[in-house]
Amino acid sequence: MEDEKQLQLSYFELQAYVGTTKHMGGFETTKSLIELCHISQDTDVLEVGCGVGATACYLAKEYGCRVVGVDVSEAMVARSNERAQREGVADRVEFRVADAQDLPFEDANFDVVIAESVLTFIRDKQSVVGECVRMARPGSCVGLNEELWIETPPARVVERVRHTWDIKPEILTLEDWMGLLKSAGLSDIVVRPYKFDVRRESTQIQRYRFQDMWRMFYRTLFLYIKKPSFRKYMAERQYLPKDLFEYLGYAIFVGRR
Numbered sequence: 001m002e003d004e005k006q007l008q009l010s011y012f013e014l015q016a017y018v019g020t021t022k023h024m025g026g027f028e029t030t031k032s033l034i035e036l037c038h039i040s041q042d043t044d045v046l047e048v049g050c051g052v053g054a055t056a057c058y059l060a061k062e063y064g065c066r067v068v069g070v071d072v073s074e075a076m077v078a079r080s081n082e083r084a085q086r087e088g089v090a091d092r093v094e095f096r097v098a099d100a101q102d103l104p105f106e107d108a109n110f111d112v113v114i115a116e117s118v119l120t121f122i123r124d125k126q127s128v129v130g131e132c133v134r135m136a137r138p139g140s141c142v143g144l145n146e147e148l149w150i151e152t153p154p155a156r157v158v159e160r161v162r163h164t165w166d167i168k169p170e171i172l173t174l175e176d177w178m179g180l181l182k183s184a185g186l187s188d189i190v191v192r193p194y195k196f197d198v199r200r201e202s203t204q205i206q207r208y209r210f211q212d213m214w215r216m217f218y219r220t221l222f223l224y225i226k227k228p229s230f231r232k233y234m235a236e237r238q239y240l241p242k243d244l245f246e247y248l249g250y251a252i253f254v255g256r257r
């Protein structure tokens with residue numbers, strides 16, 4: 001199977017291989033983020049940490065707007081380009097490999113900048129927020145959907161979350177996020193916090209078509225059957241704590257530059 005030999009056993013590289021990425025709150029939260037950022041046909045959008053390109057392609061297809069998606073992973077960008085071809089939107093979306101902490105565009109290049117579950121995995125969040133603000137034209141929106149602690153978690157929960165996967169999320173509180181956004185110069189910040197909700201999470205799959213689901217299924221099955229190192233990698237991962245969602249939630253933040 002293509003690129004299986006070079007596959008790195010890390011959470012995001014496996015997601016890229018399988019062809020799926022996600023964020024808390026699913027597709028329903030993506031739609032709320034789009035609405036709060038006032039995206040329309042004439043909006044130039046930058047999506048930071050675009051994963052396999054599901055939101056960028058949806059925006060190009062449903063709104064007809066131009067979208068640039070960046071991700072630090074080459075494999076994610078390759079999957080995004082495949083998706084754009086499949087969805088027939090390759091003329092309106094462009095994907096590039098780039099680090100959110102050092103975006104390769106001129107200042108004030110976009111009408112809206114969005115990121116869904118990306119900053120949580122980057123240590124220097126202030127530099128990423130700064131880059132998102134730098135990319136946005138004056139008066140335009142920067143919108144995030146990021147994980148947060150809705151209740152102060154016990155140390156064992158924080159530790160387990162940090163060490164279960166190699167991506168080591170660093171989760172903030174709502175006040176921490178607000179502090180970051182304000183100190184990057186955003187104003188009129190709208191916040192919509194959410195608790196984990198199974199129904200809302202289940203809308204995650206609405207971003208993918210039947211063919212995508214089938215591809216994800218057989219690629220995962222292929223890894224289980226053919227790659228002992230993948231089975232070992234999965235077996236070594238500890239389960240997340242049962243009470244995690246008493247503490248873990250997420251929020252949409254939209255501010256104006």
Ligand SMILES: C[S@@+](CC[C@H](N)C(=O)[O-])C[C@H]1O[C@@H](n2cnc3c(N)ncnc32)[C@H](O)[C@@H]1O
Nearest residue numbers: 021022023049050051071072073099100116117
């Ligand atoms: C949890 S996934 C979310 C992907 C996508 N936004 C979605 O909602 O499906 C996080 C993504 O952020 C990307 N990422 C992590 N660190 C990054 C960085 N420094 N710069 C750009 N992208 C990054 C990962 O490669 C991954 O695709």
